[in-house]
Amino acid sequence: MDLKNLIKISFLSLIIGLSIPSQISAKEKSMSKQVVAIVDIKAKWYYFDFLLKNGFRNSIPEYEAAPGLLFKYYDFIHKDSQKEFGGIYLWKDIESAEKWYDDAWFDRIKEKRGSDPKLTIYQVEEIKTFVLDNFDYRIIEGDSIAAYFPQISESKIEIFLTKAPGILRSYILKKDQKNYAVVLFENKDSAEEFILNHNLIGAELYSTPVLLKN
Numbered sequence: 001m002d003l004k005n006l007i008k009i010s011f012l013s014l015i016i017g018l019s020i021p022s023q024i025s026a027k028e029k030s031m032s033k034q035v036v037a038i039v040d041i042k043a044k045w046y047y048f049d050f051l052l053k054n055g056f057r058n059s060i061p062e063y064e065a066a067p068g069l070l071f072k073y074y075d076f077i078h079k080d081s082q083k084e085f086g087g088i089y090l091w092k093d094i095e096s097a098e099k100w101y102d103d104a105w106f107d108r109i110k111e112k113r114g115s116d117p118k119l120t121i122y123q124v125e126e127i128k129t130f131v132l133d134n135f136d137y138r139i140i141e142g143d144s145i146a147a148y149f150p151q152i153s154e155s156k157i158e159i160f161l162t163k164a165p166g167i168l169r170s171y172i173l174k175k176d177q178k179n180y181a182v183v184l185f186e187n188k189d190s191a192e193e194f195i196l197n198h199n200l201i202g203a204e205l206y207s208t209p210v211l212l213k214n
Helices: 049-058 060-064 094-100 103-113 154-160 188-197
Strands: 008-012 014-017 026-031 035-042 069-079 082-091 118-124 127-132 145-152 167-175 178-185 204-213
Touching: 035 094, 035 103, 049 060, 049 069, 049 204, 060 204, 082 094, 094 118, 145 154, 145 188, 154 167, 154 178, 178 188
Parallel strands: 008 118, 014 127
Antiparallel strands: 014 167, 026 127, 035 082, 035 118, 069 082, 069 204, 145 178, 145 204, 167 178
């Protein structure tokens, strides 16, 4: 299996903004050459939500030990009659990501899950992130939602990077003059309220029952 034919690498500018609750201190850091990876896998019919959550938790030690992995959202989404699951990953560099997603990884996923995983890696030249100090993401597990926003306008970018109720972390992706956003919300209500207040369309909401911060 040729890894180059399976991984689509997009060189882009990525800004990560983090909404900061007033009671929690924060600091801004500059980083370089980090990458965001998004994995989607078709779920078999018997992959019920609670089974996926148990599987996510059982895999935590494996991902805690993954060299270069900084953060992972375990996620799943229902699309019509099909369910997809996987994760959104933040890696410290492209080398760590490529080493993890090797040929053996693709073969293992296909053998275990019965279908090829879809993998997209975004390489980052420079990244700015707001970091919550001593924030325990486990307190929102089970309620948190990741929302994907396709092709947002330049005028709306700032709303994803400004302190707003319910927003915990925002990834702004830019490619070919188009903007995309992945936002972690505290719960579904806050996600839906944000979408309504800002007249955003086409958002996809992913359940994120397990979050891992290394």
